[in-house]
Amino acid sequence: MDTRETPEQSELRRTARRLTRELGPRTVAALDDSKRRDRLAEAVRDAGWLELRQDDGDGAPLASGIEAAIITDALGEAVADVSFAGPVLAADLARRVGATAVDGAVVGFAPDLFDAAVVSGPTTTTPIHAIDCAAAGPTRAYVLAPEGEGYRLATVESDVDGNGTDLTRTVRTIPVGTTCVPVEDQSRLLSRADLEAWTALGLALTSSDLVGGMRGVLDLAVAYAQERKQYGVAIGTFQAVQHLLAEGHCLMEGAFSAALYPSWAVDNLGSDEACSAGRVAKAYSARAARTVCETAVQVYGGMGNTWECLVHVYLRRALLSSQWFGDDGRQLQQLQRTRMGVLDGLS
Amino acid sequence: MDFRDSPAEAEFRARFRSWIAENNPGLPASSTDDAYWARQAEWHTALYDAGFFGLSWPARFGGHDLPSVFDVILDEELAAASAPPRPSLGYLVQGITTHANEAVQQRFLPGLISGRERWCQGFSEPDAGSDLAALRTTATRDGDDYVIDGHKIWTSYSDVADWCFLLARTDPSVPKHKGLSAFAVPMKQPGIEQFPLRMINGITKEFGQVAFDGARVAAENMIGEPGEGWRIAMTIVSHEREPGEVGYVSRYAKTVKDLEATVRNDPAAFRSDQREAVAWAHVQAEMLRLHVRRRLSERLDGPDHGPGGSIDKLLMTWVEQSVGNAALTVAGSHSVTDEDDVALKIYLYSRAQSVMGGTSQIQKNIIAQRILGLPTS
Numbered sequence: 001m002d003t004r005e006t007p008e009q010s011e012l013r014r015t016a017r018r019l020t021r022e023l024g025p026r027t028v029a030a031l032d033d034s035k036r037r038d039r040l041a042e043a044v045r046d047a048g049w050l051e052l053r054q055d056d057g058d059g060a061p062l063a064s065g066i067e068a069a070i071i072t073d074a075l076g077e078a079v080a081d082v083s084f085a086g087p088v089l090a091a092d093l094a095r096r097v098g099a100t101a102v103d104g105a106v107v108g109f110a111p112d113l114f115d116a117a118v119v120s121g122p123t124t125t126t127p128i129h130a131i132d133c134a135a136a137g138p139t140r141a142y143v144l145a146p147e148g149e150g151y152r153l154a155t156v157e158s159d160v161d162g163n164g165t166d167l168t169r170t171v172r173t174i175p176v177g178t179t180c181v182p183v184e185d186q187s188r189l190l191s192r193a194d195l196e197a198w199t200a201l202g203l204a205l206t207s208s209d210l211v212g213g214m215r216g217v218l219d220l221a222v223a224y225a226q227e228r229k230q231y232g233v234a235i236g237t238f239q240a241v242q243h244l245l246a247e248g249h250c251l252m253e254g255a256f257s258a259a260l261y262p263s264w265a266v267d268n269l270g271s272d273e274a275c276s277a278g279r280v281a282k283a284y285s286a287r288a289a290r291t292v293c294e295t296a297v298q299v300y301g302g303m304g305n306t307w308e309c310l311v312h313v314y315l316r317r318a319l320l321s322s323q324w325f326g327d328d329g330r331q332l333q334q335l336q337r338t339r340m341g342v343l344d345g346l347s
Numbered sequence: 348m349d350f351r352d353s354p355a356e357a358e359f360r361a362r363f364r365s366w367i368a369e370n371n372p373g374l375p376a377s378s379t380d381d382a383y384w385a386r387q388a389e390w391h392t393a394l395y396d397a398g399f400f401g402l403s404w405p406a407r408f409g410g411h412d413l414p415s416v417f418d419v420i421l422d423e424e425l426a427a428a429s430a431p432p433r434p435s436l437g438y439l440v441q442g443i444t445t446h447a448n449e450a451v452q453q454r455f456l457p458g459l460i461s462g463r464e465r466w467c468q469g470f471s472e473p474d475a476g477s478d479l480a481a482l483r484t485t486a487t488r489d490g491d492d493y494v495i496d497g498h499k500i501w502t503s504y505s506d507v508a509d510w511c512f513l514l515a516r517t518d519p520s521v522p523k524h525k526g527l528s529a530f531a532v533p534m535k536q537p538g539i540e541q542f543p544l545r546m547i548n549g550i551t552k553e554f555g556q557v558a559f560d561g562a563r564v565a566a567e568n569m570i571g572e573p574g575e576g577w578r579i580a581m582t583i584v585s586h587e588r589e590p591g592e593v594g595y596v597s598r599y600a601k602t603v604k605d606l607e608a609t610v611r612n613d614p615a616a617f618r619s620d621q622r623e624a625v626a627w628a629h630v631q632a633e634m635l636r637l638h639v640r641r642r643l644s645e646r647l648d649g650p651d652h653g654p655g656g657s658i659d660k661l662l663m664t665w666v667e668q669s670v671g672n673a674a675l676t677v678a679g680s681h682s683v684t685d686e687d688d689v690a691l692k693i694y695l696y697s698r699a700q701s702v703m704g705g706t707s708q709i710q711k712n713i714i715a716q717r718i719l720g721l722p723t724s
Contacts, residue, residue, distance in 0.1 A: 001356055001416045003348055003644040066348055222719050237724045239708075242715030249714055250661045257638035258630075264350050283630045332626040339629060340610040342622055 003260060005070075012067060016074035019043055024078030028308050031081060031167055037135075040082045049084065053092035053201070054101055061095060061267070065201055069208040069263035076212025076321070077219075079313050081168035085205045086132025090142055092201055096194040097153055098187030106133040108141030108156060108174060114326040116195070117143045119154065119180050128156055128174040131324055135163075139172040143180060150189035154180040166320040167313050196271035202325045203278025204262035209321040210289040211259050214252040217314040221245060221296040228301075241299060248295045251288035258284045276338060283331035286322040293318050350640070352420070359413075360420050366397055367428045374431045376598060377553070379692035383431065384507070384552035391434045391462030400433060401460040403646075404440055408456035415643040418591060423636070426600035435593040438586035439466055439512055445652065446529070446571035446579045455510070455531055467508035467534070469499040469557060470580060477709050479514075480523045480577060484559060486515035486530060491566055493517070495532060495559040501703070505555040506541050508534045512583075513564075514576050527576030531568040538562035548695035582652045587704045588660030591639040595663060599632040599670050602693060606677050621676050628673035631666040638662060654717040657710040664700045664707055671697025 005013065023040035025031045044050065049071050052063040072085055086106035093116070094101040108117040108128035117128045130141040138159045144151040156178045164171030222245055225236030235241050262278035269277070293315040297304035304311050322328070336342040352360055372390050377383040394400040395409070402417040404410025411417075418433075425432060436459060443456055458464030475482035484497025495515060505511065511532045518526035538561040544554035571579050586592045606625045610617050642659060645651070671694040675682055678690035685691075701707040715721045 001350060001352055001419065001640065001644065002647060003350060003641050004647065005348055009348060222721065225721060233724070234722055236715075236721040239712070239715075239724070242719075242721050243708070243711040245719055245721065246711035246714035247661070249719060250658050250665075253658050254634050254638055254662045254665075257641045258634040260348065260641065261350060261637050264348055268351065280630050280633045283627070284634050329623075332623050332630070335626040335629060336610075336614075336622045340607050340614060340622060340625065342610070342614045 003264075005066075009066060009070060013070045013074065015047075016071045017077065019047070020074045020078035020080045024075075024080040025168070025313070026310070028167075028310055028313060031313070037081055040080060044082050044084060050087050051091065053088050053095060055095045055098075059095070059098070061092065065204055065263040065266040066260075068201070069204055069259065072205045072208040073212035073215075073259075076209035076317065077216035079168050079213070079216060079310070079317055083132050083134050083169065085202075085209065086130075086169070089198070089202055089205065093142055093153065093190070093198055094183070094186075096198060097183070097190050099153060099183050099185045102140060102142070102155060102183070104134055104137065105140040105142055105155060106130050108143045109324070112326075112330075113323045114330055115199075117141075118146060118151070119143045119156075120146055122180060124156055124174065124176055124178045124180065127176060128178070130172045130174060131164075131320070132169045133172055135170045139174060141174060142183070144190065144195075145180065145182065147189060150191045151195070152189060153183040153186055155183060156180055164320065166317050168317050169320060171320065193271040196275045197266060199325065200262050200266045200271065200274035200278040203275070203282045203331075204259060204266055206321045206324050207255065207259040207278070207281040207285040208263060210285040210318055211252060211256045213314050213318050213321070214248070214255065214285075214289050214292040217293055217296040217311060218245065218248050218252060220310060220314075221248070221299040225299055235299070244295045244299060248292040251292055255281070255285035255288045272338075276335070278325075279331040279334050282325065283328045283335070286328040286331070289318040289322065356417065356420055359417060360424060363399055363421060363424050364428070366399065367424060367430055370397065371428055371430045375689075376601075376693070377431065378550070378598070378696040379548065379689050381550060381552045384504070387434065387504075388462060388465060388507070390431060394433060395461045400462070401440070404437075404460055405444065405456070408452065409460040415591065415646040416640065418594065419596075419636075419640050419643055422594055422597040422639070423600075425594075426597035426604065429601050429604070430597075432597045433594040434462070435595075436460075436466065437592035437594075438583045438589075439468065441586045441592070441650075441652070442512065442529075442579055442583040443570060445582050445650075446575060450567070451531070451570055458509075464509045465504065465507050466510045466512060467502050467505040467555075467557075468583070469502055469505075469511045469513040469532070470584075471501045472498055473500050477706055479580065480527065482514060482516065482527070484513070484515045485519070486513075486517050486528060486564070488517075488566070489563075492563045493530065493566060493569075495530075495538075495562040495564060497559050499557045499559070500544075502555045502557050503553050505534070505557050506543060506552070510534060511557070512570070513559075514580055517573055517576075521574070524577045525574055527580070528573050529570040529576045529579045530564045531570060532559075532562065532564040536562055546696070547698070548692040550692075550696070584705055585652050585654070585656040588656035588663075588710070589642065590635055590659055590663040590666075591643045595667070596632070596636050596639055599628075599635065599666055602670050602674060603628050603632045606673055609677060617677065621679070624673040624676040628670045631669040635662060635666045654713050657705070657713040658718070660704060661707060661710045661714070664710075667697045667700040671695075 053061040091101040158174040258281040265274035265277045401410035402413045403415040406412040486493040513532045517528040540558040542556040674690035675694035682691040
């Protein structure tokens, strides 16, 4: 047992943080800088990060969940406005059925964002949410078509626009009645265990995004507390402010410890154990991130409530990462089911 | 990054699992029942004699020179077996190995680690709690001895202790942090009087007050150098704040396991908020288990006596109080109709965690100023 990062993993973390710090939006106004955004997207593509969970030729992913989590964490820390976890999760799903990842595809989610969308007929019967898709071009999303004990993959495509609440990642809603096109080259069904393992990866990545976001927003709030003066001194001198930030720092550290485990477990443990680890991490980090972002808004005072202050960009991103694969309340429900035999629907 | 047991760790886990299956003392939790203390020494020596205590401590003093992560395995298996936690002594061992001379280490570490000599820790005083350096107990040189006068409080297990790791003022003429020294004081002597305290959950065997009135300690029993007391105290409390050092993770996991079993036995008998409190306690306890794995893995790079223990302490406090809250929530009205309700005792005991070993407010000061770099006022 040695939960320290390998030298390669530490190097990846340094590289990812350097890149996202350099090319991420450091102000709200920078979100409109399309040249910067394009450079960021190009850098992520050129680094090969989008292919991390594609097939290595033997059915295994090219890189482990840990590498994917490290990058997600760095993107969250810099509120990087680039599509990453969406396409990585889509590639992971395609790999599990032996299919080539469809270029630019993400996974379509059911309206509550808890599960990948399941579509039984030839067209969609509920809205499908494509999360973290590319901002430009048509929206393409995988959905699950039940077959036997498992699922086949199909794609739905639409040219809808809209952005969602997160100002750094795009959420598109594909309307009811969209045609589902079966994925041709899949060589096997997606089993329930496959789906569970894939969910574990989703929980690990969304948790890591929340951890990174907490670190980034705390850095902002700590810096602000050191420079903002009231009563002639920096507000960070006051114990009331210090304690808020200290609590936030602990929540971030605890969430980080919890999120490492599912990112490792997804490739090393059974799908049920990996998924449980993911639910623990997600429940903890979703609650923690909400508190930490709210703390940052508070430390920034009036400024924290203005559109121009970057803090709400973190909060909005945290809200999406919390809902994606289910927020803390949903995870606690699932843990009641698996650990205490509480049946769904029992009040 | 690998969460799996190495072959040596797996062998250790299997060996301990089979041992504990035969040797579980079946004691109630120390935090809820005085009966634990009657047999705590026996539990300590049983663990030690079987080769399962002091895993990361020096072999020449009775430890096993193993990496600290072996303690995680021990804690996990103790929880799985619903056995009591390992005795919490690591912070005293850290204090002695870091600061004491070779003679003091040789004299005291073997007995401390084997459990053949019992220890308590005399730091806090009625007027020196968070402001520990304001303590007024004095140690005055008299020939080859020091004479101790003063009053210590919150001295856990003082009534059964053979030795007290005492912090006293040896030089009143210098600033308060510089005039303190540490000693190993024999407890069984005239000039020491014990006053047990009853905790809010009824426990009487844990807390005590100790009055020193002309008690004597040999000068050679000084731990560290004269005036080094404050640095030694900081080493000790930094480790006293680490769940990996004190082994409380297994206590939390065991309580959560018991609460889950209660609900699983008849889920419909519990409201959704009661079940959710248990699920949240599981999330918290599991987070702490993983946090301890991370922190003890980091020790493979060498020991760290820095302010990071304050993060661990605050996380541990939140976990213990979430678990206490879950116990109380599940117990419902039973907690007020039965004065011996164990859940009530768990809940009441959990309130002490945000005070013992340094209050949560002190931890937040340390984190804000020494980790986040916020200015001191």
